[in-house]
Amino acid sequence: MWRARLYLTATLCGILTLTALLMTGQQPNDSADKQQLVAAFGLTDLALFSEARYTRHPSQADLFTAFQDSPGAIDHFPSGSLVVPIPGSRTRSITVLKGER
Amino acid sequence: MNRQLKLLEYALAGLTRRKGKNVALLLVYAFTIAALGSVLFLTDALRSEARQTLDHAPEMVVQRISAGRHELIPRSYATTIAQLPGVRQATPRVWGYYYDALVRANFTLMGVTEPETQIKDLQGQLPAADNECAVGIGIADIFGATIGDSLVLVDAHGKNRVFAISGIFSAHSALLTHDLILMPEPALRAFFNLDPTVATDIAVSIANPREITTLAKKVRYHLPDTRPISRSEILHTYDSIFNWRSGMMFAVSVAALIAFCILAWDKATGISADEKREIGILKAVGWNTGDVMAIKFWEGLILSLSAFLIGTIAAWLHVFVLGAPALTPILKGWSVLFPPFSLQPVTDPYQILVLAFLTIAPYLACTLIPAWKTAVTAPEQAMRS
Amino acid sequence: MLLKTEHLSKIYNRGRPDELTALNAVSLEVHTGEAIALCGPSGSGKTTLLSLLACMSRPTSGQVWFDGKSISRLPERFLAALRRDHFGYIFQQFNLIRDLSVIDNISIPLLPGTLSPQQIRKRGMSVLEQLDLADKAKQKACQLSGGEQQRVAIARALIGNPQVIIADEPTAHLDHSLTNDLLNILSALHAGGATLLIATHDPAIYHHPLIQRTITLHNGSLADLLAP
Numbered sequence: 265m266w267r268a269r270l271y272l273t274a275t276l277c278g279i280l281t282l283t284a285l286l287m288t289g290q291q292p293n294d295s296a297d298k299q300q301l302v303a304a305f306g307l308t309d310l311a312l313f314s315e316a317r318y319t320r321h322p323s324q325a326d327l328f329t330a331f332q333d334s335p336g337a338i339d340h341f342p343s344g345s346l347v348v349p350i351p352g353s354r355t356r357s358i359t360v361l362k363g364e365r
Numbered sequence: 366m367n368r369q370l371k372l373l374e375y376a377l378a379g380l381t382r383r384k385g386k387n388v389a390l391l392l393v394y395a396f397t398i399a400a401l402g403s404v405l406f407l408t409d410a411l412r413s414e415a416r417q418t419l420d421h422a423p424e425m426v427v428q429r430i431s432a433g434r435h436e437l438i439p440r441s442y443a444t445t446i447a448q449l450p451g452v453r454q455a456t457p458r459v460w461g462y463y464y465d466a467l468v469r470a471n472f473t474l475m476g477v478t479e480p481e482t483q484i485k486d487l488q489g490q491l492p493a494a495d496n497e498c499a500v501g502i503g504i505a506d507i508f509g510a511t512i513g514d515s516l517v518l519v520d521a522h523g524k525n526r527v528f529a530i531s532g533i534f535s536a537h538s539a540l541l542t543h544d545l546i547l548m549p550e551p552a553l554r555a556f557f558n559l560d561p562t563v564a565t566d567i568a569v570s571i572a573n574p575r576e577i578t579t580l581a582k583k584v585r586y587h588l589p590d591t592r593p594i595s596r597s598e599i600l601h602t603y604d605s606i607f608n609w610r611s612g613m614m615f616a617v618s619v620a621a622l623i624a625f626c627i628l629a630w631d632k633a634t635g636i637s638a639d640e641k642r643e644i645g646i647l648k649a650v651g652w653n654t655g656d657v658m659a660i661k662f663w664e665g666l667i668l669s670l671s672a673f674l675i676g677t678i679a680a681w682l683h684v685f686v687l688g689a690p691a692l693t694p695i696l697k698g699w700s701v702l703f704p705p706f707s708l709q710p711v712t713d714p715y716q717i718l719v720l721a722f723l724t725i726a727p728y729l730a731c732t733l734i735p736a737w738k739t740a741v742t743a744p745e746q747a748m749r750s
Numbered sequence: 751m752l753l754k755t756e757h758l759s760k761i762y763n764r765g766r767p768d769e770l771t772a773l774n775a776v777s778l779e780v781h782t783g784e785a786i787a788l789c790g791p792s793g794s795g796k797t798t799l800l801s802l803l804a805c806m807s808r809p810t811s812g813q814v815w816f817d818g819k820s821i822s823r824l825p826e827r828f829l830a831a832l833r834r835d836h837f838g839y840i841f842q843q844f845n846l847i848r849d850l851s852v853i854d855n856i857s858i859p860l861l862p863g864t865l866s867p868q869q870i871r872k873r874g875m876s877v878l879e880q881l882d883l884a885d886k887a888k889q890k891a892c893q894l895s896g897g898e899q900q901r902v903a904i905a906r907a908l909i910g911n912p913q914v915i916i917a918d919e920p921t922a923h924l925d926h927s928l929t930n931d932l933l934n935i936l937s938a939l940h941a942g943g944a945t946l947l948i949a950t951h952d953p954a955i956y957h958h959p960l961i962q963r964t965i966t967l968h969n970g971s972l973a974d975l976l977a978p
Contacts, residue, residue, distance in 0.1 A: 281674075
């Protein structure tokens with residue numbers, strides 16, 4: 265019977281661990297700082313994907329528009345996995361000037 | 366109870382007898398569940414993050430639509446909107462994008478109108494002078510810049526403009542500010558070469574949230590070329606962006622499902638001669654069909670429940686402790702700037718139950734059906750195979 | 751009368767080209783406490799008859815009576831209970847579960863019942879001692895010799911204290927001295943009141959004083975009834 269007891273104990277532990285893990289997230293969290301930030305700048309979106317307008321600002325994007333043409337917005341179709349963004353000849357790039365502090 | 370314990374013991378002995386095969390099965394199965402669970406946890410946490418923080422977004426954002434596209438909006442529209450009863454304030458905002466060809470990333474540039482505001486998640490200050498800017502941690506990291514350094518950006522006239530970094534947003538807020546560059550609104554107008562009479566959109570503050578829908582209709586009535594976006598629409602976007610039908614969820618579920626089908630097919634067709642013979646022996650020495658099904662049920666449950674527990678716990682640790690390293694390459698796409706996850710471990714019990722059901726039930730069925738087919742044949746015939 | 755058959759027939763693969771009549775209208779009677787040898791060349795239907803008597807398959811036609819009740823049409827769960835409570839079957843191929851230990855193998859018939867694991871173990875050990883197997887209790891069945899496996903198969907058949915012990919070619923894998931051991935065990939069981947039904951074509955068995963009656967099968971039919 266040791267196998268059955270061991271299994272039942274282990275499974276019970278597993279269920280308790282999982283429940284405990286799932287419960288930790290259910291407690292109210294302190295996101296007041298972020299909420300203040302959102303309110304101060306009127307932010308509307310998460311800065312998750314910055315390839316294109318419809319991914320950077322999905323709630324603001326003109327999804328009704330026929331053609332999405334933000335730079336890097338080629339992942340909309342499978343071809344996007346084959347063709348990478350074309351390196352621009354009119355390269356605009358940010359440079360950093362180190363300041364002294 | 367006692368009888369079930371004895372049968373459980375027998376089922377466990379049976380599983381340990383075919384140790385190699387069952388451990389391999391358990392691992393593959395747990396891995397599939399972990400993959401599915403990781404996506405579930407990640408998207409759940411992102412959704413809840415969006416729901417919590419964006420709950421403080423403007424009640425309404427009004428855009429102008431011209432020729433089917435988002436266009437700059439005349440500032441005079443703000444005056445019209447502000448005069449509607451129920452509107453507390455209508456603020457024209459300036460923001461836009463800046464594509465950096467070298468790092469191949471889009472940045473979001475926003476104009477600041479009230480530089481005195483104290484932001485807890487900001488180290489340093491908001492930009493007050495025309496040659497200052499505040500940036501998100503992603504930008505600071507990618508260029509290795511700190512407060513006091515300067516960014517050189519090329520403006521609409523093709524001229525280099527130098528902006529001293531006056532503040533950097535903390536990593537805590539990266540999910541909101543990762544790619545942001547804030548500068549004083551007049552400076553941003555000059556940078557984008559915007560006419561003083563226009564803005565990017567108008568943020569509308571409304572006193573009574575129940576009037577938002579009515580006011581949105583009124584805005585469209587008075588200014589027919591506008592598109593009001595209410596806060597509930599913003600929240601709804603994030604509710605539906607990572608749901609079961611969304612691309613990533615779909616891709617991963619399909620992959621998992623295919624893997625699982627292969628497994629199930631193998632199980633369903635492949636009740637081995639050994640297993641058949643064993644069922645025959647059990648029946649011959651006096652077990653009835655119910656007893657045989659009970660041990661097969663235990664065998665299936667032991668494997669699938671253990672796989673579910675291992676997989677789900679692994680997924681939780683993967684997403685909330687390790688920061689989902691296996692999923693970020695898929696999520697990232699071309700994003701050069703991708704915020705580090707420090708997600709609140711929020712999970713939806715309903716989805717966990719669905720996951721449990723979808724993974725345990727089919728496997729049990731796959732174990733029980735072929736075993737049942739063998740168990741109902743006469744023991745003499747089952748043993749002969 | 752303990753067991754009775756009436757015009758018992760078994761046809762395999764009925765209606766197919768490889769149809770095979772294994773048993774054809776066999777009628778016989780077995781009384782409580784008898785020791786019967788079932789003889790006949792291989793393929794004569796001995797195993798089929800035994801498995802029908804032990805409720806392990808159903809006849810194509812005809813009836814089997816056990817203790818005055820017809821059992822051929824009983825639902826499966828009653829047959830399982832009959833097999834468990836009244837019959838002990840020793841298979842020709844032993845049919846042990848290879849990777850299980852000896853004690854686990856012989857405990858199998860009692861597992862679904864009401865006995866506690868300790869009681870089952872005690873009972874198992876006492877049967878093993880009776881058969882001189884107690885020191886092999888923890889070994890896996892597949893590690894034993896043919897004679898030992900045979901005795902484990904007997905132990906499994908005995909653990910439920912059956913009324914009827916059915917053995918299918920029990921000496922097929924045994925040498926002369928092991929055959930004698932087996933016959934001693936069977937005699938002891940018979941002396942204890944068990945009914946014995948032994949299928950065999952080994953003269954050492956059907957000429958043994960233990961055997962009270964011999965039934966001969968030929969091509970699925972009874973050849974004759976001989977008293978010893």
